[in-house]
Amino acid sequence: MGEFTIKMPDVGEGVAEAELVEWHVKAGDPVREDMVIAAVMTDKATVEIPSPVTGIVVWLGAEIGDRVAVKAPLVRIETAGEGGEIRTEIPAAVTPAKALEPPLPALDLTKGTVPKAATAPREIVAVPAEKPLASPAVRLFARENGIDLRQVTGSGPAGRILREDIDQFFAHGAAPFPAQVVPGRKTTTEEIKLTGLRRRIAEKMSLSASRIPHITYVEEIDMTALEELRATMNRDRKPEQPKLTVLPFLMRAIVKAVAEQPNLNATFDDHTGVLTRHGAVHIGIAAQTPAGLVVPVVRHTEARGIWDCASEMNRLAEAARTGSATRDELGGSTITISSLGALGGIVSTPVINHPEVAIIGVNKIAVRPVWDGTQFVPRKMMNLSSSFDHRIVDGWDAATFVQRVRVLLETPALIFIES
Structure with a gap:
């Protein structure tokens, strides 16, 4: 059993820091190798950061909107193998899998091994969450078409919603929820952090x-x-x-x-x-x-x-x-x-x-x-x-x-x- 530290990648062109704009995981979540765990922005360009290992997220080093220096610790993942630090260059782009994948097996931390997945793949059912997993491009497509991503079942790793999932959502005749008209006086306030x-x-x-x-x-x-x-x-x-x-x-x-x-x-x-x-x-x-x-x-x-x-x-x-x-x-x-x-x-x-x-x-x-x-x-x-x-x-x-x-x-x- 070990612990890997993923550092803020070097996005090049002399950039010393990047802003964290999206988390796709939280502490305690299982992750697969190549699964996108975060997105950062610098100079109006958004870069997705995948995990190079399989394991359990044990620590997040920043909040949405924080500026994180290059090479600063960003995520720690507990794995079944030996620990270490992940290089801070941008890894190769990851293409989301289109086929259904077997669910991530639970880590047996007492034995320090990862059980093998079942031979036959099983369908992943996305668990409703406050913010469904999806890339910025998929979120933009859903927003332009009036789709609440919480209605869509994701077929990607860890329930991540793909463009194909939204197309399938339309194919079954699903429609976005109509806007709800709430009568009466509104007294609530909302603080929005600019990120x-x-x-x-x-x-x-x-x-x-x-x-x-x-x-x-x-x-x-x-x-x-x-x-x-x-x-x-x-x-x-x-x-x-x-x-x-x-x-x-x-x-x-x-x-x-x-x-x-x-x-x-x-x-x-x-x-x-x-x-x-x-x-x-x-x-x-x-x-x-x-x-x-x-x-x-x-x-x-x-x-x-x-x-x-x-x-x-x-x-x-x-x-x-x-x-x-x-x-x-x-x-x-x-x-x-x-x-x-x-x-x-x-x-x-x-x-x-x-x-x-x-x-x-x-x-x-x-x-x-x-x-x-x-x-x-x-x-x-x-x-x-x-x-x-x-x-x-x-x-x-x-x-x-x-x-x-x-x-x-x-x-x-x-x-x-x-x-």
Whole structure:
């Protein structure tokens, strides 16, 4: 009989600590080799940690939301063999078994041996728990489809719920429980500890608001001509081409505008007082996901056309929504676009994505009456609400930049003319 210690793995890229975002086990639980026992997050990437041994969990070294240093003890597992410490490199990815597995045999700690499992596999029946075992991707799929995972029987190791289990749940005609309406006065309160991505968003917003003196400039844009062009391009597009939104046109307009004002395609280190201008235009697209706000980055927009911008933006948006975006795809932007689409409102005050110096906020398009000199005519109008770091960008420079973008969007043919 021995005891193995699993340490916080080294996730690479010089990261010294990671945040614990999910436990799949508790003290006293049996675990199998390769069974996922925890999930940690660093730099918006979630990594699952499997157990390299079979045994009983005897100690957990952190709580959800704790930051744990690399190589710090994370879990101790009592096994039938000799003890030791597990290496802290990330182990090879584990593919969950699709077939039913025999239940984990109980450890005979008096003899120090593990009894052999029965020859014929038996079906594992998940025991209802406060938080069923499932990977982040499975939890996201269940949440999007209104499924309470406590209703689903897991067929994975230790009752872990797999994607196939939810598909089977649907196949048998099961439906999510209807929302319960509770009448009467509510007097309860709930304290929610910010963890994972939500805490990182809070820290990033606090950093931006506390260090960057914002100036916001709002201008209305006549989008009528661009909307006509966009409709024509979408109608005539090839089957392999994506449907165009306003954003690819705005991205190309930004490329042209920052070429004339390079200080806006820049990052500012407020510790050293150094402004870094970037020749490459890496545009971050703020995207809302079920887990929270992330900013996937369309790299080298200066070298992409309208269709290429749209394709890459769609690919990154899907990766962000499903949680499969890599760290490289979620960082390194030089200027950011924030858009809420149809919910964009009339005016917004976007917060700059530190350490950048500018962010362009897109408001919704609405038909408004516009005076053409002789009469009011209906035009498709949209406001741009853009924020700038006032330490770097003066009001005149901000207005000049936005007015250049306005001209390009109102005369969309200019976007396609190489200067």
